Structures are given as C-alpha cells and as structure tokens.
Amino acid sequence: MRPRRGTDRIRGRRDRGVDLLSVGPTRTCVGCRKRAPAASLLRFVAAGSGKDLRLQPDPSRRLPGRGAHVHPDPVCFGQAERRRAFGRALRLTGVADAGLLAEHIRTVSVPSGTTDDEALLPRHDPAR
Numbered sequence: 793m794r795p796r797r798g799t800d801r802i803r804g805r806r807d808r809g810v811d812l813l814s815v816g817p818t819r820t821c822v823g824c825r826k827r828a829p830a831a832s833l834l835r836f837v838a839a840g841s842g843k844d845l846r847l848q849p850d851p852s853r854r855l856p857g858r859g860a861h862v863h864p865d866p867v868c869f870g871q872a873e874r875r876r877a878f879g880r881a882l883r884l885t886g887v888a889d890a891g892l893l894a895e896h897i898r899t900v901s902v903p904s905g906t907t908d909d910e911a912l913l914p915r916h917d918p919a920r
C-alpha cells in the first residue's frame with residue numbers, strides 16, 4: 793500500500809515572472825505622471841463610501857481594492873490634487889478626503905533631524 797502522491801499537491805499561485813525580467817513592477821505616479829518602481833511610490837486606496845470617502849495610504853501595499861500610486865512627495869501630491877487625479881485614478885464618483893494621505897506624505901517626506909532641504913520650505917515673507 794503506497795501513499796498516493798501528486799494529487800494532493802497544492803496548486804495555483806503560478807508565478808507569471810513577467811515583472812521579474814525588469815527591475816520590478818513599475819507604476820505611474822498620479823502626480824507627475826512618471827513611471828517609477830512600485831517600491832518607491834506610495835500606494836493608496838479609497839476607503840469608506842458615499843460622503844465618507846477618504847484616501848487611505850497603504851505603505852505595505854496590502855489593502856484590497858483598486859489602488860493608485862503617488863510619489864511620497866508633497867509636490868506630486870499637490871499636482872495630483874490640483875488635477876483631481878486621485879479620484880480619477882481610483883475611479884471614484886465622489887470627492888475623497890485626502891487628509892490622511894497628505895498627512896502620511898508629510899510625515900515620510902520630512903525626515904526628522906535633517907534640515908538640508910531649506911529650499912523646499914516656504915519662505916516667510918515678513919511684512920514691512
């Protein structure tokens with residue numbers, strides 16, 4: 793009596809291997825519209841529904857649903873917001889609250905302890 797083999801193997805999960813040929817998957821930033829490695833972009837999804845729609849940052853890229861990508865950069869965020877690219881990328885019908893996403897980008901794009909990027913800071917214009 794031999795144990796049967798082969799039929800109980802777990803199948804599925806076929807590797808397509810397409811993306812492995814290049815540097816990895818690339819995605820398009822909804823802000824500057826440039827393609828970049830997915831790892832360097834911030835994924836976000838739409839959470840909630842109806843009037844309570846908001847953009848949910850998904851740094852670990854695990855949330856289900858349709859996602860879109862943006863550079864974790866306030867400049868790209870601003871461009872996407874101006875063009876309403878978030879809603880379009882996610883095929884949203886309403887306007888989503890981008891507060892969470894904005895806050896996340898602000899957090900990751902300003903490394904604490906570094907003040908080299910003074911040029912990026914808004915300059916104060918003292919009233920005379």
Ligand SMILES: [Zn+2]
Pocket residue numbers: 821822823824825826862863868
């Ligand atoms: Zn960008």
